[in-house]
Amino acid sequence: MPVPSRVPLILAPTPLHPLPALGARIGLDLWIKRDDLTGFAGGGNKGRKLEYLMADVLASGTEIVLTCGSLQSNFVRQLGAACAMHGVRCVAVLMNLPYAPETGRPSGPTLPPTGGNVVLSAILGVETIRVPDGTWDALFEATDYTAGALERAGRRVYRIPVGGSSPVGAYGFVAAAQELAEQGAAFDAIVVPTSSGSTHTGLAWALKGSSTRLIGIACDAEPSLVEEEMMTIGRGLDELTGEPKGLTPADIEFRLEWVGAGYGVATEAGQRALETLARTEGVFLDPIYSAKAFAGLLAMAASGELTGRVLFWHTGGFPTLAAGLAS
Numbered sequence: 001m002p003v004p005s006r007v008p009l010i011l012a013p014t015p016l017h018p019l020p021a022l023g024a025r026i027g028l029d030l031w032i033k034r035d036d037l038t039g040f041a042g043g044g045n046k047g048r049k050l051e052y053l054m055a056d057v058l059a060s061g062t063e064i065v066l067t068c069g070s071l072q073s074n075f076v077r078q079l080g081a082a083c084a085m086h087g088v089r090c091v092a093v094l095m096n097l098p099y100a101p102e103t104g105r106p107s108g109p110t111l112p113p114t115g116g117n118v119v120l121s122a123i124l125g126v127e128t129i130r131v132p133d134g135t136w137d138a139l140f141e142a143t144d145y146t147a148g149a150l151e152r153a154g155r156r157v158y159r160i161p162v163g164g165s166s167p168v169g170a171y172g173f174v175a176a177a178q179e180l181a182e183q184g185a186a187f188d189a190i191v192v193p194t195s196s197g198s199t200h201t202g203l204a205w206a207l208k209g210s211s212t213r214l215i216g217i218a219c220d221a222e223p224s225l226v227e228e229e230m231m232t233i234g235r236g237l238d239e240l241t242g243e244p245k246g247l248t249p250a251d252i253e254f255r256l257e258w259v260g261a262g263y264g265v266a267t268e269a270g271q272r273a274l275e276t277l278a279r280t281e282g283v284f285l286d287p288i289y290s291a292k293a294f295a296g297l298l299a300m301a302a303s304g305e306l307t308g309r310v311l312f313w314h315t316g317g318f319p320t321l322a323a324g325l326a327s
């Protein structure tokens with residue numbers, strides 16, 4: 001299988017270790033994969049995607065990278081660092097709280113528009129364009145508009161989709177599955193947060209045909225993610241690698257029960273899960289992604305749906321936990 005070019009950014013392999021105290025309490029042989037400790041720009045899953053995305057950016061000779069997301073985006077922070085390190089301008093079109101059109105703007109505890117990643121992205125020199133809150137489609141339209149304006153001004157722009165979720169980005173998680181296999185522990189199930197979809201799709205593509213059950217817990221109330229974005233990424237991985245795996249929706253277990261009011265809104269179950277892991281094992285989650293996924297893991301353990309040796313894939317997000325919550 002041809003391997004896409006990569007620029008080294010993260011410290012890999014990330015630690016893999018058991019969580020004995022919590023595991024005993026919930027009746028699982030519970031382990032954790034510490035992508036919160038990638039060692040790059042505050043940690044998190046995006047460093048893996050960026051190793052391949054940045055190689056593509058540099059090969060294209062483009063002078064500006066353009067992406068979009070929420071104001072407290074973990075991806076924008078890590079992209080900003082990768083761009084700064086390689087002398088590329090990073091422009092991000094941001095909404096405080098983008099939402100799904102079906103649900104409208106959800107209410108509840110959200111991240112504040114200051115502190116956390118907002119501070120870190122500014123340190124990294126990310127050029128942000130803030131647009132009023134609206135649907136994800138409105139955010140994508142504003143980003144198209146910005147790309148057009150930059151191109152009309154004679155700039156060459158490399159567009160990176162929200163969360164780095166292109167096939168090239170997802171390849172970072174194909175490589176991550178290989179890294180896990182080389183660490184030598186086999187799992188009955190892996191639980192991971194799913195939002196823009198390439199973390200989950202990269203792992204699902206790599207694990208297709210294996211006996212490990214992969215469960216993605218939704219952080220966005222968007223069931224169409226599987227049929228649309230994730231299948232597109234799966235086909236892209238087939239092309240990129242020249243190894244057609246033919247991922248289908250049947251290969252994806254995507255669970256919407258723990259998403260709460262919607263993207264960017266913290267849940268009570270997530271807060272309880274976050275406190276449980278912090279107080280038993282000294283590991284912090286973030287309120288928007290990993291806490292919701294961990295709430296799903298705890299609920300599935302309690303109902304007996306999860307048994308045996310289970311891995312929680314920690315995707316990072318600590319800066320937003322430290323930013324606190326606003327209503």
Ligand SMILES: Cc1ncc(COP(=O)(O)O)c(C=O)c1O
Pocket residue numbers: 044045073074075163165193194195196197198199200286289290315316317
């Ligand atoms: C901390 C954290 N966890 C999980 C995710 C979800 O990853 P993906 O967008 O690849 O589905 C994100 C993405 O924004 C994130 O920042």
